[in-house]
Amino acid sequence: MAIRQELAVLGSTAPLTRSLSPGSELYHQGEVCPRYFIVLQGWVALVSLLADGSSQIIDFATPGAFLGFQAVPGLPCYHSARCITPVEVQAYSRPLVDNHIVQNPRLAFLICRQACLDGARAHDHLVNLGLRPARERIAHLLLELFSKVQNRLPNQPGEVVPLPITQTDIAQAVGLTGVHVSRTLRILREQRIIRLRSHMMEVLDPIAFLRAAGVPSNGYNCWLPGLLSAA
């Protein structure tokens, strides 16, 4: 958000607003991307492909996300940004922004902070894949996505939030097969914890949900950094 305001100062060259349909890509792994993007509407999956055709979703980007920034300019991207819903973005010319960064410490600091948050989330995903069995893994991802949509943890039984992703997306994000995700979601449904249907997630039992997701009892996590101080 704040990044967008800071970029608005670029002024002269109005950022280009683009609309993309599901399945299309903002940029593609292996290619050099000449733009940065800020997501205005919709969900984007950041996905990494392997030579054998398998693919891993490393993060989901929602409105407000700043995409395409790289440590070393001019290198090919190591992942693709694939739209999973209709998406609207603002595109910024890369050299323009690169130029602006070194002169504007506030922008550099904001991007710095975003990069740190992205890293923390990546580490969270890493722990999820490395340590947790299927049921907790999926619950953990779904809790993260709930927090991303609602900006808080679930607390009401029966809460429903939109979740425009398929079970295959979930599978690619948590390193399981779609088949096993389906089975595991059935278990979570039968345990009356959460239910997924028609691109909505219903939280049946918030407490059991947090427990299944393996978040510490004080609720501390990297998705809602302010939570601890707020409590």
Next chain:
Amino acid sequence: MAIRQELAVLGSTAPLTRSLSPGSELYHQGEVCPRYFIVLQGWVALVSLLADGSSQIIDFATPGAFLGFQAVPGLPCYHSARCITPVEVQAYSRPLVDNHIVQNPRLAFLICRQACLDGARAHDHLVNLGLRPARERIAHLLLELFSKVQNRLPNQPGEVVPLPITQTDIAQAVGLTGVHVSRTLRILREQRIIRLRSHMMEVLDPIAFLRAAGVPSNGYNCWLPGLLSAA
């Protein structure tokens, strides 16, 4: 390195150089850490602990690494930094550096770049855990560590590099058990690809090593960002 030079400008307060022994921690998960560190000597494991006692190594920090930086200051760390060898660090007072960042765009940009590289490496680890079976997973990690030590890919059969980590460390980094790591390393040894003994790694067959690690044929990866342009 560059970060260290930039911090040297802080001048007045000479950075405190500390020595730590294996097993001790620079900072501990759940606690607020009042310092940043630059590793001068030795290896540090960044490790995340779960309530059930299991732990995941998120990254290995070697000399030059900048540790402890966080997006939102004042929050508890979500991981610990555990020394796996004797370690020497320079410690910097946090508020001092935080203050310096917002005034010094060059420092902000450097930290920004480091955060991006850290993120890219985390994403690489994520793909490793999500998509690769045990043999490739371990080979991939070992190739990353080789690159980290040598600043290049292996190319000579019989090359030996120091690798001061245990098989248990490897297991915790790739999300497998120590037992399975042992078995898998035997396979890699019997296939005459790599051999580990007494804290050294010997590369028997560099080409087979790269193939087993699943790096693209042009060798592009996130550990040696300059590699592609150098080729």
Next chain:
DNA sequence: CGTCAGTTTGATCGTTGTCAATCAAAGTGG
């Protein structure tokens, strides 16, 4: 009404985890 993407279920297989015992190497203290 037919098509297609996504989901569900069953049967079976394989990779990895668990448990336990043994072994090797490196301290440590008498």
Next chain:
DNA sequence: CCACTTTGATTGACAACGATCAAACTGACG
């Protein structure tokens, strides 16, 4: 210098979790 302990590595037997393959089912949409 020699027990003794400790830590890490190795191996075997077995169990379990998740993958694979195949088939059927559902709902959205043209």
